Amino acid sequence: MTLRGTCSSCAQRHGAQRIRPLKSDMRFDTSMSRKALIAANWKMYKTPAEAKAFVDAFLPLVAGHTRDEIALFPSPVLLPTVVEAARGSNVAVGAQNIHFAEEGAFTGETSANQLTAIGGTHTLIGHSERRQYFAETDEIVNKKLHTAIKHGLVPVVCIGEVLAEREGGLTESVLKTQINGGFAGIKGLAAEVISSIVIAYEPVWAIGTGKTATPEMAADAHRIIRAEVASLLGADVAANMRILYGGSVKPDNATALIGQEEIDGALVGGASLKPDSFTGIVKY
Numbered sequence: 306m307t308l309r310g311t312c313s314s315c316a317q318r319h320g321a322q323r324i325r326p327l328k329s330d331m332r333f334d335t336s337m338s339r340k341a342l343i344a345a346n347w348k349m350y351k352t353p354a355e356a357k358a359f360v361d362a363f364l365p366l367v368a369g370h371t372r373d374e375i376a377l378f379p380s381p382v383l384l385p386t387v388v389e390a391a392r393g394s395n396v397a398v399g400a401q402n403i404h405f406a407e408e409g410a411f412t413g414e415t416s417a418n419q420l421t422a423i424g425g426t427h428t429l430i431g432h433s434e435r436r437q438y439f440a441e442t443d444e445i446v447n448k449k450l451h452t453a454i455k456h457g458l459v460p461v462v463c464i465g466e467v468l469a470e471r472e473g474g475l476t477e478s479v480l481k482t483q484i485n486g487g488f489a490g491i492k493g494l495a496a497e498v499i500s501s502i503v504i505a506y507e508p509v510w511a512i513g514t515g516k517t518a519t520p521e522m523a524a525d526a527h528r529i530i531r532a533e534v535a536s537l538l539g540a541d542v543a544a545n546m547r548i549l550y551g552g553s554v555k556p557d558n559a560t561a562l563i564g565q566e567e568i569d570g571a572l573v574g575g576a577s578l579k580p581d582s583f584t585g586i587v588k589y
């Protein structure tokens with residue numbers, strides 16, 4: 306078996322090339338489509354008026370774009386505005402973070418229930434800035450993942466190595482640790498539920514730095530991730546799970562990155578803040 310995109314859109318995007326075997330010699334048959342997801346992480350930028358102006362300008366630019374899924378991840382205070390502005394369009398809206406608890410005395414946090422009640426459908430989990438500045442561990446990521454799934458949200462679980470780990474040759478073991486910790490207890494769930502989970506591979510040294518992993522470096526990491534997901538959750542689940550790349554994606558490098566067979570979309574920070582620039586990535 307080879308790892309290949311078998312849906313017509315993937316075949317057009319990537320071609321049906323043979324992927325070199327992984328170290329683990331694990332290979333998959335991608336028997337279902339992996340529609341790319343192009344996601345905007347706005348971090349702590351924009352006021353409600355600026356967020357509304359973005360959506361009003363952006364929707365006409367991507368109207369009728371069905372090749373890829375598009376999602377915006379604004380800060381919590383912007384969510385109702387953005388959900389309302391994007392209602393009925395081809396653009397989904399999610400949170401940058403949720404708490405794992407159903408409700409309670411967790412000042413400053415947002416619950417999954419609150420998110421779905423206002424129309425949010427996706428959530429980032431374990432973004433490297435949450436791990437770095439808010440002490441999010443794989444254990445917390447795991448609890449949030451279970452909560453997101455319980456509430457029918459599409460979870461985008463972020464993983465990736467810091468520069469010292471890459472330079473120390475630790476990338477593979479870091480990714481495996483993050484996957485095993487973050488995905489604990491997921492194996493027993495239904496295959497369709499597990500396959501709805503999205504992973505975003507974001508090498509931390511490439512986030513907001515202007516340094517981008519080369520398409521080959523990114524694809525290598527994606528192959529490691531998919532192989533680990535396969536050994537943990539099964540080859541079929543792994544073949545159908547979308548793995549995005551994030552880290553200084555821009556309109557001029559989007560095609561080379563997302564065009565890789567292994568890369569199923571992008572999580573975009575800085576370049577997602579302007580409608581033109583984000584559109585350039587969506588339409589890579």
Ligand code: PEP
Nearest residue numbers: 512513551552553574575
């Ligand atoms: C991010 O915030 O997830 C990100 C990838 O940021 P940037 O595109 O600015 O590197």
